[in-house]
Amino acid sequence: SRWKSFVLGSxxxxxxxxxxxxxxxxxxxxxxxLPYMLAFAAGAMFYVVVEELIPEASNGKHSNLSTIGFAIGFVLMMVLDVVMG
Known part of the structure; x- marks a missing residue:
């Protein structure tokens, strides 16, 4: 019922x-x-965005490959950002 849905949602x-x-x-x-907790939360959000919200990344039988590729690219981007200033 609507009432039960409202109560459970609340x-x-x-x-x-x-x-x-x-x-x-x-x-x-x-x-x-706290920095480690925030980094974990950011990583979890990146995973959700890549795996669930980008439709092309989850199509086909190699959906994990695109997620891993995104993670490697992001890490490389962060390393280059830190190294190059």
Whole structure:
């Protein structure tokens, strides 16, 4: 029903404020690992974008090859950015 869908959707969003409060309370503890956590989140988002949102990348039987190619190209781009300034 609509009511049940609304309640379940609202309950799935309750986790976000709880997580935000936990991060605010533990900010000094997680500060050293925060860059790694953000890098992991960015990598996960890149994977989702390449694998799911670019339709040509997921067509055919070699869809993982395009994802790996994108990852290698991105790493090469970042290395060149750091080396060349």
């Amino acid at each position: 309950l799935s969003g309750v986790v976000e404020p709880i997580g935000a409060i936990a991060v605010l309370l533990l900010a000094s503890v997680i500060m050293p690992v």
